[in-house]
Amino acid sequence: MSDTIHTLSRTRTRKKAARRRPLRWVKRFFLVSTLCFTTLAFLGLLFLFGTKTGVELREWAAGTLLTTQHDYWAPYTFLPEEKLQALKQQITNPEVINSVPESEPDPQTDVIYGPLPVPMPEPEKPRELIEIEDIYVSKGSYFFRGKIMYISDPNRVHLLVTNRKDRGDLLDEFAKKTNALGIVNASGFHDPDGYGKGATAYGVVIKDGKILQGYNPRSGETALGITYDGKLVTGSYSAEQLVKMGVRDAMSFRPQLIVNGKNLFADKPAKSWGIQPRTAIGQKEDGTIVFAVIDGRQPSHSIGASMNDMAELLEQRGVVTAMAMDGGSSSMMLYNGEAITSTSSPYHRGRYLPNAWAVMPESAE
Known part of the structure; x- marks a missing residue:
């Protein structure tokens, strides 16, 4: 009888121990996890602040x-x-250089009928209106992908402006309305917490020689325009000055990247503007207009580019004048109505925008 009681007692003890064992493992797991997290956090802080x-x-x-x-x-x-x-x-006060040389008439005091036309060398063979280049650049600690669009006829490039009052247009809406062959985003706009609807652009807006917006509610914006002669100009100009200079279409953003062949970011720290999706517009010596869009905020696809990266990328391709457009989730490029870059916007069609630079199917006279 005694042996039976001892056996039953040992059996109950084993069952209680078995019941306690899972709880013990849970406690150990959380203890080990806490120690690992604390160690990693300490090492991370040591790396961020001590190296x-x-x-x-x-x-x-x-x-x-x-x-x-x-x-x-x-x-x-x-x-x-x-x-x-x-x-x-x-960021708030970038270097600004007026692209019109000082030797030319002063647009503030002289009557100007338009800048001298850009010398256009006679091509050896007919050039395609639009050519696309795939971009992939690895910087070691980060990398980026994107597209560059080359437009051989600068007179085909126009600024499209939304006619909506409640919101801007999506790029594919702009393209559908106008049959644009190629298109990228342009001006920035009020965008609280990423919910802006792009109805009104920041800065100057000129369309077909008419001033649609002459005020500049945000300091530091710089104008970029294209003249009736197909020349890209950029600088600290008022809307009235731009029209007097023969500018057909213009908008504002910042910063300038290249002016008169000078890379404005060649000696500047890349970190000042961070790494983001980017859009830029430029022009080569032969008059070719260049649209550049770099994807970003997508770790498996493309991290994004610095302003230094954009200036260097365009300089390497012979661009002599260039300026950044709005970036981030607004950055996007379409060709023949289809997106050829990957937007970081949660909506696959991109953002509502106040305006866009587009390649039109027919040259406007």
Whole structure:
């Protein structure tokens, strides 16, 4: 009888121990997980604050945040205040150079009937109106993909402007309305927390020689326009000055990338503008207009590019004048009505936009 009681007692003890065992493993799992997380967090902080690479990563992050609607997060990169202010200064007050040489008449005082036409060398063979180049660049710590569109006839390039009051147009809507062959986004617009509807552009807007918007509600914007002679001009010009210079279409954004062959980012820190999806417009010496769109914010596809990357990319391809357009989730390129870049917008058709640069099917006289 006694042996039976001891056996039953040992059996109950084993069952209780078995019941406790899963709980013990759960406790151990959480303890080990907490220790691992704490260790990784400590090593991460040590890397970010104790190494040169970590400091550079925080500078990249701050520059990227300062060029978005979430710039209020930039102080949480914990950069020294003087370094943060230096980044802000480079973004809010970029270097601006007027592309019209000083030797030409002053548009403020002289009557100007339009700039001299761009010398156009006689091509050896007929050129295609539009050519597309695929872009892939690896910088080691990041990489980016995109497209460059070359337009051989600058007179085919026009600014399209939305006629809606409640919102802007999607790029494919612009293209459908006008039969545009190629199209990219242009001006920036008020965009609180990414919910802006793109009805009104920031800065100057000129369409077919008419001033649609002459005020500049956002400081630091720089004009980019194309004249009736097909020449791209950029600088700190008013709408009235641009019209007097013979500009047909114009809009505003920033920063300038290349002016009169000078790369304005050649000696500037890349971190100041961060890494983002980018759009830029430029012109080569022979008059070819260049649209460039770089995808971003898509780790498996393309991280994005710095302003230095954009200036270098265009300079390598012979561009002598170029300026950045609105970037981020607005950056997108369509060819024959189809998207050929990958937007970072949650909506696959991109953002509502106030205007866009487009290649028209027929040259406007």
